[in-house]
Amino acid sequence: MPKYIFVTGGVVSSVGKGTVAASIGKILSVRGLGVGFIKIDPYVNVDAGTLNPFSHGEVFVTDDGGETDLDLGWYERFLDITTTKECNITTGQIYSEVIAKERRGDYLGQCVQIVPHVTDEIKRRIRKVGASGVDVVVVEVGGTVGDIESQPFLEAVRQMRLEEGYENTVFVHVALVLTLKATGEFKTKALQHSVNAMRSIGIQPDLIVARSDKPIDEPTRRKIALFGTLPEEAVFSSYDVECVYSVPLVLEGQGMGDYIVRRLKLAVGEPDWSEWRRTVGLYMGAEGFVRIAVCGKYTQLVDSYVSVKEALQHAGVNLGVRAEIDWIGTEKFEEDPGSIDTLSQYDGVLVPGGFGKRGTEGMIECIRYSRVNDIPFLGICFGLQLSVVEFARNVCGLRDANSTELNPSTPYPVIDLLPEQRGVGRLGGTMRLGSLPIVIREGTLAHRLYRRTEIRQRHRHRYEVNRSFWQLLQEKGLVFSGFSPDGERIEVIENPANYFFLATQYHPEYLSRPNRPEPAYLGFVRAALERRGQTQRQPTGWVTYK
Numbered sequence: 045m046p047k048y049i050f051v052t053g054g055v056v057s058s059v060g061k062g063t064v065a066a067s068i069g070k071i072l073s074v075r076g077l078g079v080g081f082i083k084i085d086p087y088v089n090v091d092a093g094t095l096n097p098f099s100h101g102e103v104f105v106t107d108d109g110g111e112t113d114l115d116l117g118w119y120e121r122f123l124d125i126t127t128t129k130e131c132n133i134t135t136g137q138i139y140s141e142v143i144a145k146e147r148r149g150d151y152l153g154q155c156v157q158i159v160p161h162v163t164d165e166i167k168r169r170i171r172k173v174g175a176s177g178v179d180v181v182v183v184e185v186g187g188t189v190g191d192i193e194s195q196p197f198l199e200a201v202r203q204m205r206l207e208e209g210y211e212n213t214v215f216v217h218v219a220l221v222l223t224l225k226a227t228g229e230f231k232t233k234a235l236q237h238s239v240n241a242m243r244s245i246g247i248q249p250d251l252i253v254a255r256s257d258k259p260i261d262e263p264t265r266r267k268i269a270l271f272g273t274l275p276e277e278a279v280f281s282s283y284d285v286e287c288v289y290s291v292p293l294v295l296e297g298q299g300m301g302d303y304i305v306r307r308l309k310l311a312v313g314e315p316d317w318s319e320w321r322r323t324v325g326l327y328m329g330a331e332g333f334v335r336i337a338v339c340g341k342y343t344q345l346v347d348s349y350v351s352v353k354e355a356l357q358h359a360g361v362n363l364g365v366r367a368e369i370d371w372i373g374t375e376k377f378e379e380d381p382g383s384i385d386t387l388s389q390y391d392g393v394l395v396p397g398g399f400g401k402r403g404t405e406g407m408i409e410c411i412r413y414s415r416v417n418d419i420p421f422l423g424i425c426f427g428l429q430l431s432v433v434e435f436a437r438n439v440c441g442l443r444d445a446n447s448t449e450l451n452p453s454t455p456y457p458v459i460d461l462l463p464e465q466r467g468v469g470r471l472g473g474t475m476r477l478g479s480l481p482i483v484i485r486e487g488t489l490a491h492r493l494y495r496r497t498e499i500r501q502r503h504r505h506r507y508e509v510n511r512s513f514w515q516l517l518q519e520k521g522l523v524f525s526g527f528s529p530d531g532e533r534i535e536v537i538e539n540p541a542n543y544f545f546l547a548t549q550y551h552p553e554y555l556s557r558p559n560r561p562e563p564a565y566l567g568f569v570r571a572a573l574e575r576r577g578q579t580q581r582q583p584t585g586w587v588t589y590k
């Protein structure tokens with residue numbers, strides 16, 4: 045029978061629940077347990093695919109094509125697991141299912157209610173992950189206690205305590221402890237209120253994780269324990285750290301692993317942290333840096349591209365340096381064309397995924413600048429499409445070439461809708477999504493990076509390189525180095541006239557792990573580092589694709 049660990053949040057959102065949930069999973073997995081995850085998102089959207097990354101952060105794509113919450117990315121990076129769309133539950137999914145059942149007549153004669161019908165559907169989905177062969181399921185309830193939207197979910201997990209039993213369920217409450225700037229004093233009142241809010245809905249937390257900028261002191265820990273009705277050893281301090289991957293070690297250092305193991309009566313071995321410590325050591329030991337410009341649209345919020353950021357960092361630390369990333373909104377290059385020269389300070393330029401017209405002329409200008417000045421360049425998805433537009437305009441001489449996503453009446457639609465997308469009216473969950481096989485052509489940069497001819501990567505797009513222009517683009521020197529197995533879809537392009545100019549239609553960042561950087565990112569960062577003239581450092585070597 046699986047055990048369930050429910051992680052809730054208090055005081056403010058974005059308190060780091062995802063990292064704490066992932067850390068708890070890591071603490072258990074190093075003890076040899078199989079860990080599954082669920083992220084509950086109380087919004088009414090069915091999935092994250094229709095959300096703006098500017099407000100909710102990146103859409104994380106799973107192997108099975110789920111467009112999910114970015115916290116699944118943390119679970120994958122921390123535990124090196126593959127999540128599925130079932131690991132992300134939303135209000136939209138729950139209600140669609142309950143309403144569909146009602147229309148089918150499954151509840152005939154009954155009044156369909158939040159309790160028990162909606163809560164039953166929530167529990168059913170949580171238990172489905174529990175039945176997938178794991179020992180423990182970490183369930184992160186998004187939002188903050190007190191939110192109207194979270195209530196049915198908190199009620200469902202409250203019921204699960206009753207049904208699964210005390211020894212099989214643990215409630216972890218993560219809440220912010222404020223620090224007064226002037227005196228450095230810790231203020232726990234808001235945390236106390238959020239614990240009270242939990243109690244008022246019938247949940248007594250078993251563990252409290254106090255989030256703060258510095259480690260909390262002993263009097264503060266005692267106070268939280270007293271007001272939270274907990275032993276002091278059940279209060280943990282999760283403070284700001286330089287390297288996010290050290291959070292599991294911070295919590296383990298305070299005895300969290302042993303506490304949870306005892307509380308859930310788990311039969312486990314000694315934890316083996318060796319590999320994880322080695323990874324964290326890479327971060328701590330990284331000297332020097334490589335400067336990368338990420339030129340996109342949703343640059344005000346770093347979480348909009350969190351997997352890109354992590355993938356660059358994984359590549360960097362495995363080469364012995366930190367990636368110093370500047371997030372550049374490309375509209376600025378449209379308003380002030382001369383400012384494009386600022387890109388010359390960077391060792392590498394990356395144009396990430398994106399949708400819609402805003403800032404695209406600026407992105408195309410970034411691509412042109414990188415190509416002409418031979419700055420190492422990596423394009424991801426939209427970045428590939430705009431690289432083709434740039435090449436068509438400036439090398440093939442097709443003035444006004446564009447993607448039909450951006451200009452439906454362009455005379456040269458070098459990027460056009462995928463054929464199967466024609467006539468697709470509904471925008472939710474209908475893109476070309478998830479993990480698909482890709483054939484890599486031998487003798488190309490892509491092949492030198494991946495060192496194999498077949499890979500799998502995750503996708504999320506509606507548009508592609510238009511076949512009518514393949515021949516011209518190739519004649520002018522663009523190389524297509526990755527294809528779908530049927531040869532119909534272009535997956536990787538490169539420009540051999542440049543030192544490193546590569547773009548992928550897929551999103552390699554989703555597969556990057558702290559101890560196993562993704563080859564396209566690794567190659568890009570390595571090229572950037574070489575440009576910086578730091579080749580005398582001993583790189584750890586190309587990592588083989590897994």
Ligand code: GLN
Nearest residue numbers: 397398425426505506507
């Ligand atoms: N908007 C482009 C498309 O739909 C690119 C998508 C992306 O970058 N993920 O194909």
